[in-house]
Amino acid sequence: MRTLKITLAYDGTDFHGWQAQPSLPTIQGELQRVLSELEGAPVTVIGAGRTDAGVHAMAQVASFALNNPIPAVNLRRAMNRLLPAAIRVLEAADAPEGFHARFSARSKLYEYRLWRGEICPPTLHRYVWRHPYPLDLAAMIEAAPMLEGAVDCRSLAAADEGVDSAQPQIRTIFSSRLEPDGDLWRYRVRGSGFLRHMVRNIVGTLVETGQGRRAPSGIAPMLAAADRAQCGATAPARGLFLVEVGY
Amino acid sequence: MRTLKITLAYDGTDFHGWQAQPSLPTIQGELQRVLSELEGAPVTVIGAGRTDAGVHAMAQVASFALNNPIPAVNLRRAMNRLLPAAIRVLEAADAPEGFHARFSARSKLYEYRLWRGEICPPTLHRYVWRHPYPLDLAAMIEAAPMLEGAVDCRSLAAADEGVDSAQPQIRTIFSSRLEPDGDLWRYRVRGSGFLRHMVRNIVGTLVETGQGRRAPSGIAPMLAAADRAQCGATAPARGLFLVEVGY
Numbered sequence: 001m002r003t004l005k006i007t008l009a010y011d012g013t014d015f016h017g018w019q020a021q022p023s024l025p026t027i028q029g030e031l032q033r034v035l036s037e038l039e040g041a042p043v044t045v046i047g048a049g050r051t052d053a054g055v056h057a058m059a060q061v062a063s064f065a066l067n068n069p070i071p072a073v074n075l076r077r078a079m080n081r082l083l084p085a086a087i088r089v090l091e092a093a094d095a096p097e098g099f100h101a102r103f104s105a106r107s108k109l110y111e112y113r114l115w116r117g118e119i120c121p122p123t124l125h126r127y128v129w130r131h132p133y134p135l136d137l138a139a140m141i142e143a144a145p146m147l148e149g150a151v152d153c154r155s156l157a158a159a160d161e162g163v164d165s166a167q168p169q170i171r172t173i174f175s176s177r178l179e180p181d182g183d184l185w186r187y188r189v190r191g192s193g194f195l196r197h198m199v200r201n202i203v204g205t206l207v208e209t210g211q212g213r214r215a216p217s218g219i220a221p222m223l224a225a226a227d228r229a230q231c232g233a234t235a236p237a238r239g240l241f242l243v244e245v246g247y
Numbered sequence: 248m249r250t251l252k253i254t255l256a257y258d259g260t261d262f263h264g265w266q267a268q269p270s271l272p273t274i275q276g277e278l279q280r281v282l283s284e285l286e287g288a289p290v291t292v293i294g295a296g297r298t299d300a301g302v303h304a305m306a307q308v309a310s311f312a313l314n315n316p317i318p319a320v321n322l323r324r325a326m327n328r329l330l331p332a333a334i335r336v337l338e339a340a341d342a343p344e345g346f347h348a349r350f351s352a353r354s355k356l357y358e359y360r361l362w363r364g365e366i367c368p369p370t371l372h373r374y375v376w377r378h379p380y381p382l383d384l385a386a387m388i389e390a391a392p393m394l395e396g397a398v399d400c401r402s403l404a405a406a407d408e409g410v411d412s413a414q415p416q417i418r419t420i421f422s423s424r425l426e427p428d429g430d431l432w433r434y435r436v437r438g439s440g441f442l443r444h445m446v447r448n449i450v451g452t453l454v455e456t457g458q459g460r461r462a463p464s465g466i467a468p469m470l471a472a473a474d475r476a477q478c479g480a481t482a483p484a485r486g487l488f489l490v491e492v493g494y
Binding site for chain 2: 126
């Protein structure tokens with residue numbers, strides 16, 4: 001069997017996240033439906049990151065095995081013909097045997113978009129968190145890089161995750177920066193891996209820093225506490241993009 | 248009673264056009280619902296242009312009468328709280344008595360967006376016509392300004408419009424230009440007024456020119472024929488934006 005690697009963009013607004021669910025539209029579900037149709041047999045698709053409901057991707061990566069000898073470029077075209085327009089296959093290529101979109105991934109880059117204007121343009125509202133209220137930008141810019149390094153992520157796990165609280169969850173954050181561009185503030189974080197809701201919890205923490213409810217110097221103690229109750233509220237899914245997966 | 252003028256942006260994808268219809272979501276219907284709630288009595292909203300289903304606006308203008316003494320800036324905020332996020336009131340202001348969004352309008356600017364890449368980014372597909380097939384750009388750029396001037400628009404009317412074919416429909420087209428920008432081609436047309444489907448019929452005609460099915464020099468005879476059967480197929484609504492209304 002061949003191993004294939006595809007790169008995907010999607011607008012997550014109308015999907016119930018990555019993971020296939022019976023009778024609900026999901027990204028993995030759509031891909032498996034289309035590939036099973038082309039293969040004439042069930043195909044299981046593995047995603048580099050299992051994005052939540054409403055989260056978008058500019059370049060998610062997925063892998064799967066296929067018997068069908070269709071050239072990769074034709075596979076890409078066939079998939080795009082069968083998929084909804086909100087999901088696009090940007091690239092398809094044969095990959096070395098054993099390539100696994102999730103286990104082979106060495107880094108992921110996420111971007112979170114805050115809209116600071118009072119009025120969010122209707123063509124943007126699916127892709128940003130509108131937050132027009134006062135925020136101390138300098139404090140947020142100062143706080144963002146405090147997350148860089150080898151970090152125990154327990155404080156940043158999803159509240160309902162059931163992460164073993166006795167077990168450190170070490171991930172390396174290569175870069176963590178907030179870059180304002182007029183009314184659009186972009187937070188970009190690249191790391192070796194992320195727990196569920198982690199980027200949205202970081203953004204919630206940065207926003208609380210901007211509100212003066214915590215100091216930039218509070219990031220390190222929050223991480224040291226290894227306690228989910230210490231971090232900020234989870235920011236909405238709509239502002240989050242998986243930008244890149246590194247191998 | 249006060250006369251009010253509002254400027255609106257909307258994503259038309261999920262609406263059945265401007266005009267209020269019983270039990271279907273429309274732009275006018277949403278505005279009237281919200282304003283009637285604020286006024287405590289039915290309010291009729293007049294739009295400068297009655298955009299079709301799926302057509303968007305960056306700055307549509309509408310007018311209506313109100314007894315409610317709410318300051319215009321608070322009215323804008325209240326409307327934005329009550330409207331769906333796909334419709335935003337950008338500005339609200341008191342207008343001179345007798346101001347009528349449609350009859351007072353002196354010009355309208357529309358933009359039509361063609362996406363020339365094979366793959367349309369999922370965050371753009373609601374706002375462009377994806378057309379990755381060969382087109383002679385030079386011929387289209389040459390043809391576009393041939394529509395400028397005082398033009399009998401009967402050839403460009405909607406097929407089902409019931410425009411009186413014996414009666415000239417003269418509108419002045421101030422400018423008509425195609426401006427490519429990488430994979431995104433923008434056609435912009437400013438005129439004194441437009442018949443229903445007219446911009447989309449112009450775009451269909453330009454695309455047929457790009458396909459070599461008509462020459463740029465064929466625009467003038469098409470207009471002279473004053474016959475709907477002479478123009479190109481109607482381009483899809485999703486690529487069209489009402490950009491500006493002049494008074």
